[in-house]
Amino acid sequence: ADIISTVEFNYSGDLLATGDKGGRVVIFQREQENKSRPHSRGEYNVYSTFQSHEPEFDYLKSLEIEEKINKIRWLPQQNAAHFLLSTNDKTIKLWKISERDKRAEGYNLKDEDGRLRDPFRITALRVPVLKPMDLMVEASPRRIFANAHTYHINSISVNSDHETYLSADDLRINLWHLEITDRSFNIVDIKPANMEELTEVITAAEFHPHHCNVFVYSSSKGTIRLCDMRSSALCDRHSKFFEEPEDPSSRSFFSEIISSISDVKFSHSGQYMMTRDYLSVKVWDLNMENRPVETYQVHEYLRSKLCSLYENDCIFDKFECCWNGSDSAIMTGSYNNFFRMFDRNTRRDITLEASRESSKPRAILKPRKVCTGGKRKKDEISVDSLDFNKKILHTAWHPMENIIAVAATNNLYIFQDKIN
Amino acid sequence: MFVRGLKRKCFDGEEDIEGTLAGIKAIPSYNLQRQSLLDMSLVKLQLCHMLVEPNLCRSVLIANTVRQIQEEMTQDGTWQMINTPSTGQASLDRLVSTDILCRSSREQAEGKHVPGYSTFNKDFEGDQAQDSSETMSTASSVQAPRNLQSNVWEMENPQENKGNFQKSLDQIFETLENKSPNSVEDLFSEVDNSYYDLDTMLTGMMSNTKMGHCDGLETFSSPTTTTSNSNCKSDLNELDHIVEILVES
Numbered sequence: 001a002d003i004i005s006t007v008e009f010n011y012s013g014d015l016l017a018t019g020d021k022g023g024r025v026v027i028f029q030r031e032q033e034n035k036s037r038p039h040s041r042g043e044y045n046v047y048s049t050f051q052s053h054e055p056e057f058d059y060l061k062s063l064e065i066e067e068k069i070n071k072i073r074w075l076p077q078q079n080a081a082h083f084l085l086s087t088n089d090k091t092i093k094l095w096k097i098s099e100r101d102k103r104a105e106g107y108n109l110k111d112e113d114g115r116l117r118d119p120f121r122i123t124a125l126r127v128p129v130l131k132p133m134d135l136m137v138e139a140s141p142r143r144i145f146a147n148a149h150t151y152h153i154n155s156i157s158v159n160s161d162h163e164t165y166l167s168a169d170d171l172r173i174n175l176w177h178l179e180i181t182d183r184s185f186n187i188v189d190i191k192p193a194n195m196e197e198l199t200e201v202i203t204a205a206e207f208h209p210h211h212c213n214v215f216v217y218s219s220s221k222g223t224i225r226l227c228d229m230r231s232s233a234l235c236d237r238h239s240k241f242f243e244e245p246e247d248p249s250s251r252s253f254f255s256e257i258i259s260s261i262s263d264v265k266f267s268h269s270g271q272y273m274m275t276r277d278y279l280s281v282k283v284w285d286l287n288m289e290n291r292p293v294e295t296y297q298v299h300e301y302l303r304s305k306l307c308s309l310y311e312n313d314c315i316f317d318k319f320e321c322c323w324n325g326s327d328s329a330i331m332t333g334s335y336n337n338f339f340r341m342f343d344r345n346t347r348r349d350i351t352l353e354a355s356r357e358s359s360k361p362r363a364i365l366k367p368r369k370v371c372t373g374g375k376r377k378k379d380e381i382s383v384d385s386l387d388f389n390k391k392i393l394h395t396a397w398h399p400m401e402n403i404i405a406v407a408a409t410n411n412l413y414i415f416q417d418k419i420n
Numbered sequence: 421m422f423v424r425g426l427k428r429k430c431f432d433g434e435e436d437i438e439g440t441l442a443g444i445k446a447i448p449s450y451n452l453q454r455q456s457l458l459d460m461s462l463v464k465l466q467l468c469h470m471l472v473e474p475n476l477c478r479s480v481l482i483a484n485t486v487r488q489i490q491e492e493m494t495q496d497g498t499w500q501m502i503n504t505p506s507t508g509q510a511s512l513d514r515l516v517s518t519d520i521l522c523r524s525s526r527e528q529a530e531g532k533h534v535p536g537y538s539t540f541n542k543d544f545e546g547d548q549a550q551d552s553s554e555t556m557s558t559a560s561s562v563q564a565p566r567n568l569q570s571n572v573w574e575m576e577n578p579q580e581n582k583g584n585f586q587k588s589l590d591q592i593f594e595t596l597e598n599k600s601p602n603s604v605e606d607l608f609s610e611v612d613n614s615y616y617d618l619d620t621m622l623t624g625m626m627s628n629t630k631m632g633h634c635d636g637l638e639t640f641s642s643p644t645t646t647t648s649n650s651n652c653k654s655d656l657n658e659l660d661h662i663v664e665i666l667v668e669s
Contacts (some may be wrong), residue, residue: 061475089473151476199484202476220477253457253488257481265520311460318480 004366004407006394010082011072013398016044016405017084018412019069023053025086025139027097028414044414048097050139053088065090070206071156073165074177083142085165090151092167094143094178103133147183148174155205161212168217171198175229187235188217188227203318204264211270214239218275222259226286242284244291254306255317262318267327268399274330276321279303281332283343296349299334302381303371314388333392337408338368338383342388353394354406354413366420451498454489461486 002020009016056065067088075083081098087268103112106128110116116140121261151169158165166187167174173188188205192198201220208214213229225238246255258278266273267283272293275282279300282292298319304308309315314335333339334351342349351368359365371380394407423558 061473152473198480201480203477220481253454253485256488258525260477260481307457310457313464313478316475316481 001009003410004394004412005068005070005397006072007405007407007412008072008074008084009396009398009405010084011399013400013403015047015074016396016414017074017086018405019072019086021050021066021068023030023051023055023067023088025050025052025069025084025095028412041243042294048093048137048139050095051234052086052093052095052141053091056090065211070153073156073158075158076162078162085156085158087153087156087167088304090146090149090276091155091174092145092156094145095139095140095372096142096227100132100136100138101133104128105131143178143181145176145181145184148176154203157205157207157215159207159212160210166205166207166215168202170201171207173202173215173217173235184235187233188296189234189236203261206264206266206273209266209268209270216264216266216273218261218264220260221256222261222277224261224264224273224275224284239291240286242289242292244282245262250303252306254310256307257315263320265321265323266338267323268325269327270292272327274321274323276319276332278315278317278319281321281330283330283344295328296340298332298340299331299338299370301370302335305383310387312388314391317391318393319391320394322395323399324397324402331395331397331404333395333406335388335391336386337390338370339392339395339406354408354411354415356411357391359413359415365415451496454492458486458489459487 002022002024004018006019007016008018014030016030018026018028020026025048027048028044029243030042030044033042035213036406052069053067055067057063058065065088070088072084072086075085077083081096082128084095085236086093086095086098105112106126107260108117108122108125133404144169146389149167149170149172150171151166153169155168156165157168163179164175164177164291167176167184168188171189171191172186174184175187176184188202190200190202199221203216203218203352205215208216212224215229216224216226218224222243224242226240226242227235227238229235229237231237246259260331261275261277263276264273273286275284275292276298279302280298281296283296284292285293306315319333321330327342328345329343337353337355339350339354340349340351351370352365352366353359358368366379369377369380370386371377371382376382391411392406392408396405398404404415406413406415464482465486467481
């Protein structure tokens with residue numbers, strides 16, 4: 001199995017899509033609740049698997065284009081079929097996933113096995129009849145949006161108008177119409193005239209969940225810009241600029257690197273947005289630009305290890321974050337297969353581990369604790385024992401229920417609330 | 421104070437330095453730490469994935485870090501652009517570095533700063549860390565050993581690294597437009613062992629001392645205002661002594 005690179009629930013939560021480093025997409029579907037076994041809620045089983053992207057070679061630059069799926073975003077469902085956008089570094093594809101559970105039988109011109117019938121043998125006409133068949137799930141690429149990005153695509157976001165979407169790379173953001181593949185509009189361009197003057201890149205972008213003219217993008221310097229597409233065609237000038245003033249007492253050579261935002265997500269309500277930087281998660285009120293309203297420390301004990309984390313490149317890991325359906329809780333990943341959840345109302349937080357050893361099916365997860373100094377209590381793990389190769393970068397929360405999906409390298413864990 | 425039985429030959433490598441400085445339990449100075457971070461960053465910039473485009477965000481962040489260090493070193497006065505011709509073939513290196521060494525001691529006598537630039541040897545780093553961790557104390561005594569170290573062994577390949585540095589900063593983004601494979605030199609072949617040593621040395625974090633985050637790269641306290649100038653004269657005798665030992669043959 002390959003390393004999972006993105007996880008996303010669809011709008012109803014019945015489908016869960018994962019993309020991996022090998023360019024494959026695997027979709028899980030939640031089983032219908034079984035009345036005969038009321039204590040076991042719907043489980044997620046594999047629904048469809050398909051190869052979304054293949055490795056490519058850019059002959060002009062003599063470079064490989066990785067087939068790794070960077071992001072998957074579902075479209076709202078409009079008919080029986082499901083649609084999702086999946087993207088690698090350069091190309092976005094719209095996939096249609098549809099079910100086929102009936103088959104037509106009794107054709108006039110061909111036999112049951114598909115062979116053409118001899119016209120002279122046809123003596124009567126009949127109407128084909130639909131007969132049930134084993135469920136088959138087919139995935140077919142409906143649109144391919146290519147050649148619009150010079151740099152690596154890091155985000156895609158479907159607009160609330162359900163007709164357009166944006167794609168963002170390191171220096172540019174493009175606006176697409178879902179029906180049109182040969183054109184896209186550039187709405188943000190931060191590439192300097194002289195590349196040697198480049199000091200800041202775009203790290204993530206997202207459309208507002210309700211206002212189809214508003215989107216935000218985050219940068220490697222820890223800033224977020226909110227743009228309104230009504231103000232101008234090219235949104236190089238922001239409408240709002242979110243930045244927290246730096247704390248001079250904690251300044252170091254690594255300050256900028258750890259302030260780089262790896263993910264930005266609007267709350268479902270559209271009132272707030274959440275940003276993830278290396279050590280913390282911040283919740284911003286869209287009406288207040290000068291500082292976040294809430295800050296949660298994910299793994300502050302790593303602050304003294306920044307130099308080592310810089311050396312082994314872990315400091316560049318891009319963690320994602322997500323809201324729960326009611327925006328009352330947020331979740332993000334950490335190292336050692338730990339992930340953290342914060343309750344915004346009670347201000348309580350919990351650290352859990354996604355690993356085979358620590359979780360048997362249906363067993364309740366035990367909270368974990370990292371020992372930061374002094375005597376290590378039983379069951380605590382010391383900072384130096386953390387495995388930095390086991391990182392949880394991608395997590396997703398069901399849009400309505402307390403079901404979470406956690407990607408731990410090449411394993412997918414699905415946890416849900418304990419049912420009494 | 422100095423270890424007996426020193427190899428009496430030209431300045432050769434880190435073994436001599438270790439022997440020389442074994443008597444001086446040195447605390448890694450801020451300049452030293454900053455230097456190693458600079459070296460590490462340059463290595464990172466130069467190591468390009470041959471087949472896949474390098475991550476632009478990562479490159480930009482590393483380049484910004486390098487710039488930050490450079491700016492600080494310029495303000496410090498420890499950064500000087502010397503345009504002397506290249507040192508030539510490897511066979512001449514020892515002689516040349518000896519020459520610079522001698523020159524540096526004279527410059528030191530005149531109270532000038534000597535530009536510091538070194539290829540940081542990992543083994544040395546590791547040992548240094550062990551030494552320093554044993555004798556960790558407050559930062560007051562940092563200045564004395566710093567000059568000693570920085571002048572005695574920092575003279576290797578000064579021009580080469582400067583050239584590389586400029587090249588790196590100017591070229592890393594251009595290469596993204598016209599990717600041309602660079603010859604890759606893996607200066608840090610493995611980074612495993614130094615994980616904790618580097619931490620200990622560079623963050624100065626010890627369990628018994630309650631210094632918090634200070635005294636290391638982790639906090640950007642304004643660079644120690646007691647520059648080497650003030651301790652220059654006091655170290656001269658020691659420096660001369662070492663130079664004598666190393667240069668004499």
